[in-house]
Amino acid sequence: MKNLKFSGVTRFDQRSPRHFLKGVTRVLFHALLVALSAGIAFSLPSAVSFIARDFWFYWSLIEREKIYLMSVEIVLAIGLVLLFSYVGRSWKDRKIAKTARAAGLVHFFPIRGLLAQRRIRRLKNRQGLARGVMFISSTGFRTFVDPRGDLHGVLQNCREAKIMLLNPHSEGASIRAKSILDPDVTPENFSEQIRKSIDFLKGLKAVQKNIKLKLYEDAPFLKLAILGDYVWLKHYHPVFDVHRMPEYVFRHDQNPGGLYTPFYQYFLTRWENPEIPEYDLDTDELVYRDATGNELKRKKFRAAQYEAVLNPDNDAQKDDLPRPANGPVSYSQHRGL
Numbered sequence: 001m002k003n004l005k006f007s008g009v010t011r012f013d014q015r016s017p018r019h020f021l022k023g024v025t026r027v028l029f030h031a032l033l034v035a036l037s038a039g040i041a042f043s044l045p046s047a048v049s050f051i052a053r054d055f056w057f058y059w060s061l062i063e064r065e066k067i068y069l070m071s072v073e074i075v076l077a078i079g080l081v082l083l084f085s086y087v088g089r090s091w092k093d094r095k096i097a098k099t100a101r102a103a104g105l106v107h108f109f110p111i112r113g114l115l116a117q118r119r120i121r122r123l124k125n126r127q128g129l130a131r132g133v134m135f136i137s138s139t140g141f142r143t144f145v146d147p148r149g150d151l152h153g154v155l156q157n158c159r160e161a162k163i164m165l166l167n168p169h170s171e172g173a174s175i176r177a178k179s180i181l182d183p184d185v186t187p188e189n190f191s192e193q194i195r196k197s198i199d200f201l202k203g204l205k206a207v208q209k210n211i212k213l214k215l216y217e218d219a220p221f222l223k224l225a226i227l228g229d230y231v232w233l234k235h236y237h238p239v240f241d242v243h244r245m246p247e248y249v250f251r252h253d254q255n256p257g258g259l260y261t262p263f264y265q266y267f268l269t270r271w272e273n274p275e276i277p278e279y280d281l282d283t284d285e286l287v288y289r290d291a292t293g294n295e296l297k298r299k300k301f302r303a304a305q306y307e308a309v310l311n312p313d314n315d316a317q318k319d320d321l322p323r324p325a326n327g328p329v330s331y332s333q334h335r336g337l
Contacts, residue, residue, distance in 0.1 A: 102255065102257050102258075103250070103257070103258060103259050104250040104251050104252070104253060104255060104258030104259050104260050105248060105249070105250055105259070106230075106249050106250065106251045107123070107247075107248070107249035108246065108247075108248055108249070109246060109247045109249075110246045111246075112243060112244075112247075120150055120247070121150050121153075123249075124150050124151060124154050124225070124227060124232065125153050125154055125157070127227040127228055127229075127230045128151070128154035128157070128158050128227040128228065129154075129157050129158070130157065130158065130159055131158060131159060131227060131228035132158065132159055132160050132161070132162075132226075132228065133151070133154060133155065133158045133160070133161040133162070133163075133225070133226065133227055134161070134162045134163075134224075134225070134226040134267050134271070135151065135161065135162070135163045135164065135224070135225045135226070136163075136164045136220075136222060136223065136224040136225075136267060136270065137163075137164070137165060137220070137223050138165070138166050138173075138176055138190075138220045138223070138236070138242070139165065139166065139190060139193040139194045139197055140163065140165050140193075140194070140197040141193035141194070141196055141197050142193075142243065144197070144200065145193075145196055145197050145200045150225075150232075151225065154227065155201075155204060155209075155211075156204070156209075159210070160209075160210035160211070160212075161209070161210070161211050161212070162212045162214075162271060163201065163211070163212070163213050163214070164213075164214045164215075164216055164267075164270060164271065164276070165194055165197060165198075165213065165214075165215055165216075166190075166194060166215065166216065166217070166220060167194075167215040167216065167217050168190070168191035168192075168194040168195060169191070170215075170216075170217035170218075171217065172216070172217050172218045172219040172220070173187065173190055173191060173194070173217075174187045174190075175219045176190065176219050176220055176236070177189070177190035179219075179238050179239060180239070180240070180241055181239055181240070182241065185241075198213070198279065198281070201213055201281060202281050205281045205282070211281065212278065213278065213279040213281060214271065214276050214277065214278050214279060215276070215277060215279050215286070216270070216276045217276075219236075220236045221235075221236055222234070222235060222236065222263075222266070223235075223236060223242050224263060224266070224267055226263070226264060226267060229251055229252040229260075230249055230250070230251055230252070230260075231249065231250040231251075231252075231259075231260050231263045231264065232247060232248075232249055233247065233248045233249075233250065233263060234246070234247050234248075250263065252264075272291075274288070274289055274290055274291050277289075277299075279301065280298070283298075284300065284301045285298040285299060285300055285301060286298065286299045286300075286301055
């Protein structure tokens with residue numbers, strides 16, 4: 001079995017046993033088909049003999065039984081109704097499946113039961129292994145800080161990650177926390193979860209993980225995870241917790257009508273927005289850049305960073321730190337994640 005090493009941790013490639021099990025399944029399926037064909041072939045003489053000798057005898061006994069004939073008609077009518085209903089439903093399902101394929105939809109998880117949760121975690125771990133990860137969420141706590149979270153293992157084994165979370169001091173974080181109909185969800189708990197997520201990312205950064213974090217301030221709209229060639233998508237309902245919402249998975253392919261590309265571009269547009277500052281995990285500073293990637297200023301996080309809204313002139317003079325002499329930061333390699 002092939003070994004893979006990432007960040008000093010040896011992991012086993014699980015593709016070999018999975019391919020072996022698929023091969024065994026195919027062999028068993030073909031063996032079943034051969035056995036079924038043999039059974040049908042050996043039963044043909046008996047079936048023909050029954051039709052030739054016994055069928056007409058039994059039919060002569062029951063052909064004048066009106067109750068039996070009516071029962072047969074009713075059973076046949078019900079059978080035909082079910083058959084045509086099944087055919088019509090199959091035709092509609094085929095059209096829906098064709099539409100889903102055209103959109104690039106490969107998975108849909110309406111509810112998160114125990115089995116669905118395990119499958120989601122397994123798929124995400126496989127799709128994000130040694131790949132680039134791009135992620136937008138509100139707090140990220142239950143997604144990658146919790147050991148049972150979908151992306152907990154992904155962030156530990158990915159090549160690099162670009163993550164966007166809510167600023168815990170922003171109005172958008174307060175609006176989102178107050179909109180959820182759960183007494184345990186408060187703005188204070190919401191902000192604390194975001195801080196724990198930042199601390200978790202600091203730990204990954206400390207072990208030489210390539211992690212970049214940005215903090216946005218508006219209320220969350222989409223929970224979006226891009227794992228290589230797959231997009232995992234949820235919608236932030238104004239009232240319900242996002243974990244109660246269905247999850248969609250889109251795959252990148254050569255189809256120009258697929259939805260992978262629009263969601264990918266949505267993330268890039270958000271990520272390159274100069275109004276959304278980058279969080280420096282080493283210095284706990286918010287880094288503001290212009291549209292070309294040049295660093296403009298830095299502000300200490302959890303300080304009076306919102307003075308800019310009340311008094312932008314004084315804020316610019318007080319909080320600006322010396323700018324580095326480096327040139328513009330390149331953002332042209334997004335697709336190489």
